[in-house]
Structure formats: structure tokens, C-alpha cells
Amino acid sequence: MSERARYATLMTAAQLAALQQSAPNTLVIVDCSFDLANPAAGRDAYHASHIPGAFYLHLDNELSGPKTGTNGRHPLPDADALVARLQALGVNDDTQVVAYDRQGGMYAARLWWLLRWVGHADVAVLDGGLQAWEAAHYPVNKIVPDEPQLNATPGKLTRKPSLAALVNADIVQKYLGHTDKPVIDARAPDRYRGENETLDPVGGHIPGARNRFFRDNLQADGTFKSAEQLRADFAAVLAGAKPADTMLQCGSGVTACHNALAMEIAGLTGAALYAGSWSEWCSDPARPVATGPNP
Structure with a gap:
């Protein structure tokens, strides 16, 4: 190498x-x-x-x-x-x-x-x-x-042990209400509150989820904030919870990766992605839904 x-x-x-x-x-x-x-x-x-x-x-x-x-x-x-x-x-x-x-x-x-x-x-x-x-x-x-x-000269990338943690809906539901295992929602605040939902059939958020809009990771010029600023921002959202006990979600598992990257930049490693996110969560009417601002 x-x-x-x-x-x-x-x-x-x-x-x-x-x-x-x-x-x-x-x-x-x-x-x-x-x-x-x-x-x-x-x-x-x-x-x-x-x-x-x-x-x-x-x-x-x-x-x-x-x-x-x-x-x-x-x-x-x-x-x-x-x-x-x-x-x-x-x-x-x-x-x-x-x-x-x-x-x-x-x-x-x-x-x-x-x-x-x-x-x-x-x-x-x-x-x-x-x-x-x-x-x-x-x-x-x-x-x-x-x-x-x-x-006829493809690369030789091999699949290796994962460097990214992953959780499913059952795990998210298991820890609902556990403040030491928070869910962080990367969607815009209005969608998080259940307003102006145009992408998914149900508005709202996972009960207890905390809102961290992914665009708040960026400066005005579109580059990421400094590691120090991101660390301070996410520390406020985590409220004492460990990064490795955190579950990240958004609408469909895409912008949650932006929060994962921001946390990695900040040195807050180990957060898990809930890949199905809100679009999967709300597809089952038996799963609870919350609306309104951050708890």
C-alpha cells in the first residue's frame, strides 16, 4: 500500500x-x-x-x-x-x-x-x-x-468487517423512552414536528426522538462546521448519552448519514444508523407516532 x-x-x-x-x-x-x-x-x-x-x-x-x-x-x-x-x-x-x-x-x-x-x-x-x-x-x-x-480490469475491493453500526426498527422500539439510548432525527424541524409532510404518508416522529437538522452541520458556504463546533452541537443533543448508544434516523436513511459523518468529524464515534428511518417506521400503524417540538 x-x-x-x-x-x-x-x-x-x-x-x-x-x-x-x-x-x-x-x-x-x-x-x-x-x-x-x-x-x-x-x-x-x-x-x-x-x-x-x-x-x-x-x-x-x-x-x-x-x-x-x-x-x-x-x-x-x-x-x-x-x-x-x-x-x-x-x-x-x-x-x-x-x-x-x-x-x-x-x-x-x-x-x-x-x-x-x-x-x-x-x-x-x-x-x-x-x-x-x-x-x-x-x-x-x-x-x-x-x-x-x-x-475487463475491474477493481478488487473486498468486503471486510463493517465499520458502521446498524439498528433495525425492533431495536429502536425496544429502547423507546430510554434517554441514555437516544434517537436523533435529521429531518427539517417542520417535518419532525409533523408539519408539511410531502414525502411520507404519515407526519410526525418516533416518540422521544431528538431533532438535529442535518443542514445545521454546515456553515453558510456549504462546508462542514469545525470539529469543535460539531462536538459542542452534538453534545447538546446527546445530553450526556454516549455516542455509541445513539441511533440516527431521518426520512429514509439518507440524511441521517450526514449526521453520522458530522459526529465522526467531531470524534463522537459509534452511532448506529436506523436505515429504514421514518418511512419504514410509519409504514406499520402499530408503531407509535409523536408530533410537536423537541421533547
Whole structure:
């Protein structure tokens, strides 16, 4: 393995540009741009302009698995299928993967979490996304690179022990009311309160869940807040609970990964993702629902 720097949370535009020059053969860049209201928009944006050499992975089709009606809007993909898809992009065990989007990292963080889930540590989100790249005057183009799979030289990424914790609805329900095992909801405050719900059939939140809107992890320019600020912010939400006893959720298990990344940046490690999140939780009318502000 090379002696290059390794990135496991964030990477700046300057760091990515330097890595493109110094170690291009150990780098895979993935554009994860998406729009929940228009699932074609992200791929269209990618084809219009992207970081040179970047591939595109689609949230619905490649970063999620089949929906059953009771497993949420973005269930996790099959882990082995995900590894195979990443191999097709040329990802090896020593590859530095960099994920970015145009939406403050809300979709790039999903790929970051998924790679950790299959045991790959060298994955980072481009801090500030494509906007930061362009603001630094680095080039973009429209060229869609050939996938290594097409040249019969796929990567050799292997599935390894997971670096990301995961819980299901039964575990969440088991610990309802346990303040030492909190649930943190990454949705916007109005959706958390049960107002203005347009994505799921039921408004509200998991009883006892605490609201930490994922966009509160970002500064005005779209880059992440400092580790110190994030640590202070999440300490207030945790209210004494241990990070490793925390369960993260959102609408469908996507923006909860943004909170997972923010906690990792802050050094608050070990929080588990409830991947089904609200869209799975509310699919069963027997599960309790709460509305209103933070408890």
C-alpha cells in the first residue's frame, strides 16, 4: 500500500486536486448528486458538468435496494451487490474514494456510510461539494469516463468487517423512552414536528426522538462546521448519552448519514444508523407516532 495521505471523513477541493496529480491510480471520485423530487436531475446535472474522471451513482438505483412497501423509501442495497458495483468503478482495497454532490453532502454522505458499512475506511466526502471545487477554479467537464469493468480490469475491493453500526426498527422500539439510548432525527424541524409532510404518508416522529437538522452541520458556504463546533452541537443533543448508544434516523436513511459523518468529524464515534428511518417506521400503524417540538 502506498504512503499517501488517507482520508476517512472530509477532503478539501485542494486536497482532491493534489491527489488527482500525485496518486490518480489510487483514486476513485463519485458524483452522488440527486433530487428527491426529480430522480433524473442528479444524473442530468452530472452529464452537464462534473469533476474530471468522476463516475455517477444513483441514489434510487445503486445506493439503495428494492422497496417492499414496509422497508422504507431507500432501503440499504445488498452489500455484495454494492461491492460488485464499486469494483466495476475500479475500487480496490487501497483506493481512496471521494464522494461529492451539489446538495451540501446529503447524498455523498450516504455513499460514505455505505462504504464504511462494507468495511472500506478510505472514503471521504468532498467538503463543500462541487460548488467548493468550482469556487476554487478547478476544472469540470462533460466527459463520462469508461468504467474499468468495460475494459475487463475491474477493481478488487473486498468486503471486510463493517465499520458502521446498524439498528433495525425492533431495536429502536425496544429502547423507546430510554434517554441514555437516544434517537436523533435529521429531518427539517417542520417535518419532525409533523408539519408539511410531502414525502411520507404519515407526519410526525418516533416518540422521544431528538431533532438535529442535518443542514445545521454546515456553515453558510456549504462546508462542514469545525470539529469543535460539531462536538459542542452534538453534545447538546446527546445530553450526556454516549455516542455509541445513539441511533440516527431521518426520512429514509439518507440524511441521517450526514449526521453520522458530522459526529465522526467531531470524534463522537459509534452511532448506529436506523436505515429504514421514518418511512419504514410509519409504514406499520402499530408503531407509535409523536408530533410537536423537541421533547
